[in-house]
Amino acid sequence: MYVRVLKQLKASGKTVISSNSLGKLLQITPAQIRKDLSYFGKFGKQGRGYNIEYLLAALNKILGIDQEWKACLVGVGRLGRAIINYPGFSPHGFEIVACFDIDKSRINEPIAGMSIQPLGQIKNLVKSNNIKIGIVSVPADQTQGVVDLLVAAGVKGILNYAPISPVVETDIIVRTIDPVTSMQSMTYYLKGY
């Protein structure tokens, strides 16, 4: 979220930002910002605010987003196709280089410069392409099986669009995209209104 907001500030032509203003954009306190950033070093001088370009470059490096990351996608249905064709990943260094589906009628179908592959190809292609991230857009009942295949093949991060939370070992990082969960995380604060 820091990176997202700092990029936005940079694009708007700003060069310096106070922890107060940054806090307002991130909906957190200035104290929390200082605490968050202090884990990684010293990024601002008392009373001068943060240099946006410098902080952004530092965070990009810390977070590992100053490099290219290869991803694959499993489940080339309606949602999967939308994700594959989403133009926002590649400018941020994320490239979907392989996609897989369980449906035999889809195998070898061309999409975005790739061709859809069977699940049996996950192991080969993850290894040969050094893919570290798997995007999962399959139905609930297929999620755990697909995640297990990806992890066995060497994937370390899962971006999960499925409506089920898979069980994984602690060294595997899962991020869930679920608009219902996002909605539900707001209503606690809206109850009084």
Added chain:
Amino acid sequence: MYVRVLKQLKASGKTVISSNSLGKLLQITPAQIRKDLSYFGKFGKQGRGYNIEYLLAALNKILGIDQEWKACLVGVGRLGRAIINYPGFSPHGFEIVACFDIDKSRINEPIAGMSIQPLGQIKNLVKSNNIKIGIVSVPADQTQGVVDLLVAAGVKGILNYAPISPVVETDIIVRTIDPVTSMQSMTYYLKGY
């Protein structure tokens, strides 16, 4: 995330879960689970685990998701249409009852039992329908203006699909859905591999 995982456990027929197993599903420590839940009361007995149905009902009530919430959507482009037609909201009590677009050619177009309205109708319809949540799926340069209109009309929560973080007062809750941010939040942990 607790609610999501507990629903999943309930659907699978489980009735009790230990904080260890729950922690594994949520990728947090059992200690964190006890700490999280202790904010709201006492939900389990030492050594017996949590009663899934009881904990789920309690969390639904605490989070305010045991009631219906009305939402509107602004920006009925390709993404907006997918969100409106997404079947996952309504079973969880979220109903999109109005939608708006700036494009005159779309006004009065029927979609999912509604008709697309101009931005000038936001104030009327938010008030008359008691809408508390606004879903924003407009281009970056329109985001702040649309959020300002929604907040002025009485919306208290924003589900933001736009690639920009709007500035809002502290009593307005914003949740962002951005797959790039989710990807970037994983790579820190993947750097070593």
